Amino acid sequence: MILKHIEGGADFGLKPHEIAVLKTSCELGRVYDELGLRWREEVKLHPEKYGTKDEQGKAQELGLDNRYAMIVEDGIDNYKEVPWLEKFPEEVEEISKKWQELSGQLLQGDSNPDAKALGKYFSLYAKAFAAQMPDGQTFNKENMDEMWKDVDRVWMGVTGPVQPIGSREYGYYDSSGIRAFPDFRLSFLVDEEVIKTDIQATKKAMQKHLGIRFGPYDVFKDTKKALDSVVIYPIVDIVYTGSLDFQPAGQSLPNEEAVFKEFGTKSFINAEVARGRWLLSQQVFKKVFKDESSASLLQSVNVDKDGVANALAGHELGEPLFQTELIYQQLGNQNMTLLNEDLANLCISGIMRDRVAAGELDNNDLINHAVYLLGTYLRMINTGRESPTLQPYYIGNALQGLRRMIDSGFIHKDGDDWKINPNNIEKLFEITEYDLETIVKFSENGDRKKAEDYLALAQETDDIKDIIEHIKPGTFSQHR
Numbered sequence: 001m002i003l004k005h006i007e008g009g010a011d012f013g014l015k016p017h018e019i020a021v022l023k024t025s026c027e028l029g030r031v032y033d034e035l036g037l038r039w040r041e042e043v044k045l046h047p048e049k050y051g052t053k054d055e056q057g058k059a060q061e062l063g064l065d066n067r068y069a070m071i072v073e074d075g076i077d078n079y080k081e082v083p084w085l086e087k088f089p090e091e092v093e094e095i096s097k098k099w100q101e102l103s104g105q106l107l108q109g110d111s112n113p114d115a116k117a118l119g120k121y122f123s124l125y126a127k128a129f130a131a132q133m134p135d136g137q138t139f140n141k142e143n144m145d146e147m148w149k150d151v152d153r154v155w156m157g158v159t160g161p162v163q164p165i166g167s168r169e170y171g172y173y174d175s176s177g178i179r180a181f182p183d184f185r186l187s188f189l190v191d192e193e194v195i196k197t198d199i200q201a202t203k204k205a206m207q208k209h210l211g212i213r214f215g216p217y218d219v220f221k222d223t224k225k226a227l228d229s230v231v232i233y234p235i236v237d238i239v240y241t242g243s244l245d246f247q248p249a250g251q252s253l254p255n256e257e258a259v260f261k262e263f264g265t266k267s268f269i270n271a272e273v274a275r276g277r278w279l280l281s282q283q284v285f286k287k288v289f290k291d292e293s294s295a296s297l298l299q300s301v302n303v304d305k306d307g308v309a310n311a312l313a314g315h316e317l318g319e320p321l322f323q324t325e326l327i328y329q330q331l332g333n334q335n336m337t338l339l340n341e342d343l344a345n346l347c348i349s350g351i352m353r354d355r356v357a358a359g360e361l362d363n364n365d366l367i368n369h370a371v372y373l374l375g376t377y378l379r380m381i382n383t384g385r386e387s388p389t390l391q392p393y394y395i396g397n398a399l400q401g402l403r404r405m406i407d408s409g410f411i412h413k414d415g416d417d418w419k420i421n422p423n424n425i426e427k428l429f430e431i432t433e434y435d436l437e438t439i440v441k442f443s444e445n446g447d448r449k450k451a452e453d454y455l456a457l458a459q460e461t462d463d464i465k466d467i468i469e470h471i472k473p474g475t476f477s478q479h480r
């Protein structure tokens with residue numbers, strides 16, 4: 001559709017180099033979709049190679065942990081890792097070739113610094129994508145990691161209104177948390193000044209209060225650069241590929257610690273997606289909480305302020321914090337994958353009372369924050385419970401979050417349905433702060449046993465089963 005207009009001469013008010021990037025992105029959308037589909041089939045259909053949450057595969061047995069490789073049989077009962085190109089030659093070749101062509105065009109034709117930055121980025125990206133190793137280098141984990149880090153270094157210099165996002169997330173699509181998923185988005189910056197200002201306030205508060213709480217911890221010192229030098233990008237997605245079931249409302253990149261230690265991070269906030277999700281959250285919420293006072297608490301939530309600028313942006317800004325490569329090794333990829341979403345929420349929720357005490361927020365903000373989170377947890381039950389790719393959200397976010405709400409008495413069963421008791425808000429945030437401290441402490445000490453004990457708290461208890469039953473009747477019983 002967009003392509004047709006471009007060919008007809010439309011420029012959408014964009015500069016020539018921006019149009020060129022948009023055009024190639026559109027042309028490659030279908031190819032990325034195909035690649036994403038085939039990649040996911042490969043990983044999902046071969047647990048014996050890639051492993052699962054509960055089961056070891058050849059990957060774990062043989063230490064095949066190259067994020068940018070697929071596993072193939074090599075003789076009888078022997079396995080090795082090969083580049084994406086070898087497993088999916090058609091798609092990978094086309095993607096790499098088109099980006100190289102675009103890069104040549106951008107680097108030659110245009111003196112605009114933004115065009116140059118994009119040109120340099122797509123050149124390195126295309127080479128890494130097809131694993132075109134520099135002379136004398138072999139395809140292995142260390143070399144690929146270095147190559148992609150260089151891609152990210154250049155990408156951090158892409159600061160214009162057109163943002164290519166090849167996020168290479170791991171943990172969502174490969175349940176053993178090893179392999180990077182090769183999807184791609186093209187996003188444009190949008191004018192969201194109010195949200196931008198509110199997000200800056202969230203960032204400042206996190207720097208201040210997390211600093212007071214956790215300043216002396218190495219895990220904080222080692223990751224705080226990601227927060228200190230983050231640039232916030234309110235965006236909309238123009239081209240969106242690969243991960244068909246999950247469009248991020250917020251995302252913090254790059255993934256690699258080495259790069260965000262040097263350059264900080266980019267935090268993408270897609271308010272359009274967040275607003276759409278909040279509509280769905282409200283519908284699900286009303287299936288569980290049917291009384292008037294819950295409905296009025298729900299009405300008090302302002303999705304832009306309480307949702308996007310506080311909870312969502314705070315989550316994204318918290319995402320890289322307290323998570324070093326060392327901790328991934330000590331606690332294990334899979335554990336980290338399941339902890340990650342919970343921890344990111346706790347980074348913003350765990351300082352809410354500090355912000356009230358400092359006069360930055362008032363008590364209503366606490367309640368709105370909790371009700372917004374409650375809505376997102378319930379939506380996650382609706383969409384994430386049965387989706388393997390959403391397990392980090394379901395387990396690390398919905399189950400842990402609901403546990404805190406039930407244990408604190410912030411929500412409780414009353415008759416057939418559930419009610420909110422705002423009087424227990426302090427208790428809820430006490431448990432929240434306790435959980436945040438627990439995670440930071442076992443991360444600091446590299447204590448895997450404590451991490452696993454904490455993860456074991458995420459259970460579908462009878463109370464949670466009852467909530468699920470309200471949302472999806474018949475999940476646990478035939479008829480009610």
Ligand SMILES: [Zn+2]
Nearest residue numbers: 315319341344
């Ligand atoms: Zn997250």
